[in-house]
Amino acid sequence: MDTIQKLNEEPVFWNNFKVHIGLRRLGECLxxxxxxxxxxxxxxxxQQCGSARCEKKCEFSNWYSTCNQPIPPFDCEVCTAWRDAILTHHSNQNGKVMWTNSKPHLWSQDKWQVAKVYMSNGHKxxxxxxxFDIAALLCLMNQCKHFEKFKLRGLCEEVSFVRNSIMHSPNYQLKKKDLDNYMKRIRDLCKVLAKHHPNFGSLSREIDEIQHLDLILFARDNQAQNKEELEDKLVAALEANRKAKKTEDLLRRKVKKLEKTLSERDEEIKTLRFSCKEKLKAVKQEVIDDIGTMVVKIGKKVLQEFLQEAIKVILAKIEKFLGERAQPKISVGVSDYVQVVLPDWSCCWNS
Ligand SMILES: [Zn+2]
Incomplete structure (x- = not known):
C-alpha cells in the first residue's frame, strides 16, 4: 500500500482536504x-409584486443579455414587475445579471427561481x-441586497476566494500557511453569522478543530476477521503514524536548532572579520608612519653626507686657490682662513 503510505507522509495533501471539509461544514450550516x-x-x-401567476409562460429561450439589451423585455405585467423588483435588490445592477439562470414565469411562485438570478452562471x-454548491450560496449572499443587513459581503468574497483556490490547487496540495489563512477566512465568516443564526454557534470552533486534526488514511483490511480486529489494526496504524510524526517533529526541531547555531556563528564570523579589518588598518597605518619617519631620517643623513662632501670640495678648491696666490714668506694655514671667513660648519653637521 505504497500509495496510502505516500499520502500519509504528505501533509500538503491533508491540508487541502481539511479546507474541503471546512467548506463542506460551512455549506451544511448555510x-x-x-x-x-x-x-x-x-x-x-x-407583497411588493403580488402573487399573481404569469399566464404567458415567459421564458428566456430567445433572449440573451447584450450591451444594447442587458435587461430582458417582457410583454407581461407580472414578469415585468418581478424583473424590476429583482433588479432593484441586485447589488451589481450594472454588471452581468444572470437572468437566464431562472424561469421568469415561476418568479412569483418559486423562491429559488428568484434566488438564482443572484447566483453565478450555470444553475439553469x-x-x-x-x-446549489457553496460557491452559489456565497454569490447569492454577496449579490442579493436582502443579505446586506448581516454585513457579510467582504467576508463572502474572502471565502469564495478560498473555494476557488482550493478547486484550482495544483496536485490537490496546500501549504500549511495557506491552510491557516484559508481556515481563518472561513472562521471569520462563521463568527459574524453566529450573531444571527444558532447554526453557526460552534462552527468557528469546529473549523479550528478540523484545521488541527491529525489525519491518517487507513485502508480497510479485508482480512480482518471482526470489528475488534479491525479496530486493533486501526489503533496500530494510528500509533505508527504518531511515532513517525514524533520523529519528524524531533528532526524538524534539530534542524531548526542547527539553523539557529549556524546563524549565530555567521554573526560571530562577521564581527571577527570586521575586528580583523580594523586591526589590519591600524597596523598598516603604523607601518606607513614608521617608513615615513625612516625616509625622513635617511634623507637627513644623505643630505648631511652630501653637504660634508660639498664643503670638503669647496675647501679644497679654496685651499688650492689661496695656495697659488700665497706669499712665499707668509705662511698662513688654510684652516686659519676657513676659521675666519667661514662659519663653524662642524656645528651644523654634528648636531
Ligand atoms: Zn410572464
Whole structure:
C-alpha cells in the first residue's frame, strides 16, 4: 500500500482536504440559514409584486443579455414587475445579471427561481436548495441586497476566494500557511453569522478543530476477521503514524536548532572579520608612519653626507686657490682662513 503510505507522509495533501471539509461544514450550516432568509425575502417580494401567476409562460429561450439589451423585455405585467423588483435588490445592477439562470414565469411562485438570478452562471437546471454548491450560496449572499443587513459581503468574497483556490490547487496540495489563512477566512465568516443564526454557534470552533486534526488514511483490511480486529489494526496504524510524526517533529526541531547555531556563528564570523579589518588598518597605518619617519631620517643623513662632501670640495678648491696666490714668506694655514671667513660648519653637521 505504497500509495496510502505516500499520502500519509504528505501533509500538503491533508491540508487541502481539511479546507474541503471546512467548506463542506460551512455549506451544511448555510443551507437552513439561506432557506429561511430566501423565504423571508420572497415573501417580501410577493407583497411588493403580488402573487399573481404569469399566464404567458415567459421564458428566456430567445433572449440573451447584450450591451444594447442587458435587461430582458417582457410583454407581461407580472414578469415585468418581478424583473424590476429583482433588479432593484441586485447589488451589481450594472454588471452581468444572470437572468437566464431562472424561469421568469415561476418568479412569483418559486423562491429559488428568484434566488438564482443572484447566483453565478450555470444553475439553469438547479431547482432546489440541495442543487446549489457553496460557491452559489456565497454569490447569492454577496449579490442579493436582502443579505446586506448581516454585513457579510467582504467576508463572502474572502471565502469564495478560498473555494476557488482550493478547486484550482495544483496536485490537490496546500501549504500549511495557506491552510491557516484559508481556515481563518472561513472562521471569520462563521463568527459574524453566529450573531444571527444558532447554526453557526460552534462552527468557528469546529473549523479550528478540523484545521488541527491529525489525519491518517487507513485502508480497510479485508482480512480482518471482526470489528475488534479491525479496530486493533486501526489503533496500530494510528500509533505508527504518531511515532513517525514524533520523529519528524524531533528532526524538524534539530534542524531548526542547527539553523539557529549556524546563524549565530555567521554573526560571530562577521564581527571577527570586521575586528580583523580594523586591526589590519591600524597596523598598516603604523607601518606607513614608521617608513615615513625612516625616509625622513635617511634623507637627513644623505643630505648631511652630501653637504660634508660639498664643503670638503669647496675647501679644497679654496685651499688650492689661496695656495697659488700665497706669499712665499707668509705662511698662513688654510684652516686659519676657513676659521675666519667661514662659519663653524662642524656645528651644523654634528648636531
Ligand atoms: Zn410572464
Amino acid at each position: 443551507e437552513p440559514f439561506i432557506d429561511e432568509e430566501i423565504t423571508v425575502f420572497h415573501d417580501g417580494m410577493k 437546471n438547479h431547482n432546489s436548495l440541495g442543487d
